Amino acid sequence: MITMGIDMGAKTIKVVILKDGKVAARSIVVAGFEVEKMAKEAIDQAMNEAGVAREDIEKVISTGAGEKQAPFYDETKSVVGCDSLGAAFLHPTVRCVIDVGAEEGRGMRCDETGKILDFEVNEKCAAGAGAFTEAMSRALEVKLEELGPLSLKATEDVPMNAQCTVFAESEVVTMVHNNVPKENMAKAVHDAMASRITSMVRKIGFEKDVVLVGGVAKNIGFVHSLNSDLGLEVIVPEEPEFVGALGAALAAAGWKGGA
């Protein structure tokens, strides 16, 4: 059985093709402003890689902020539903999933089948999403992918007073003027963001194992700050940004959890 999951995220579009319970292909493209065109491109890439045609795919489920903008789909499914399914497939011991994407943050508690027990979403404020680290990397003039490794070299904890991304940008500029070492500022950025996410997750309560998904999970500095805030080690899957699309493809295949 071949199914497809499309995750129409705020910044990137992810596609996963599942063949008999195994990932046959995945693709990712930047959404930009021509969302439908880019979605089509992502789908074509994945189909080429998997060597399947549109008619071979039995069911397509679309998820994400722009789920209705996917060029074709049979059903839509909530991001939290897809995330927990994807996470439970990869790590059956998961009880809590944290998803930090470009413009949204989500926390969910689930059982061993990936069934949601409670969840909390922030889609209003950039302070708890990837947009925050992007803005900070610009303010610090450090490449986004270097921000994480840089923060691990921090020698001192510097508090960040601002919550708001816009205010934090000004605060970072002030820190630059005051010659605060960049690595310490980078850590301050990740600590601030981890504290936003932690307070969101505390609202639903969390227990082990905690799986961290979404593009921001690739930021080692953020993971480090989050671990120390939560007081545990989160599990980061190999391709954390594909977990939502994987969950969508699993749902399309009728996967109910429990391997």
Add this chain to the structure above:
Amino acid sequence: MTEKKELWRWTESRWTNPDIDWKGKLITSGVDVGSVSSQAVILADGELYAYSNMRTGSNSPDSAINAINWAMEETGLTLGDIAYTVGTGYGRVNVPFSQRAITEIACHARGGNHMYGPSVRTILDMGGQDCKAIHCDEKGKVTNFLMNDKCAAGTGRGMEVFADLLGVSINDVGDLSLDVDEEPPPVSSTCVVYAKTEATGLLREGWPTNKVLAAYCSAMAHRIITLLERIGVEKDFAITGGIAKNSGVVTRLEKEVGIPIMTTDYDTQIAGALGAALFAKALKEKGK
């Protein structure tokens, strides 16, 4: 070398009252070191004598000194001539030459009372990085207040970001936003970061700049209404701070609140420093 035009940069200003001779008078000053702008106000026997209004630098004590020096520029005054100084604003504890620090809430109420007269009961201070709704009595004493200082939506900084994005001078944003045939729906994102993305999308759809500005000014007015609704608006109603100069936000706010907004010839950005200088006079006279 070409200089990048900084559209968000509002006009800094200073003023001296040419009809006043300060010699022999009680000179007091108020310095408001805000997160975005700093003001210094000098009073001679309680009358407005000179002020300055400039951007805050990266360091509060320097910003305070720059502001007072600029205010004194044409007066012949030196710091030693000032009998009492009150610091206020975000950086109030960092005004090196001040005798006391008073919160900006109290100072805005006091300054607003002086600017708009004793009938003012609700003062909305729309600052660079925060927004406060203040209730006060006929003496300008605070009776209640609410503030947002966590989020850039509904603050001057948010407006600066938009001016920059749309390539419009911050001074023109208000009037341009009113130049629309029909009021567009407000920008739906609360967060300034997301509103920027939304606005870029609207521009790509072919919206003219003034229509996007209208949508943003309207969103900002909505945002402030939710703060005002929590505390309630009592007549008379006045606005202080930089956004009071933005006709696009003020007009829309007035329409939604349904209560006329008072006007003044004063520079609305000096309300906090003016209040501080008035407190300085009172404190000096009480010998405190």
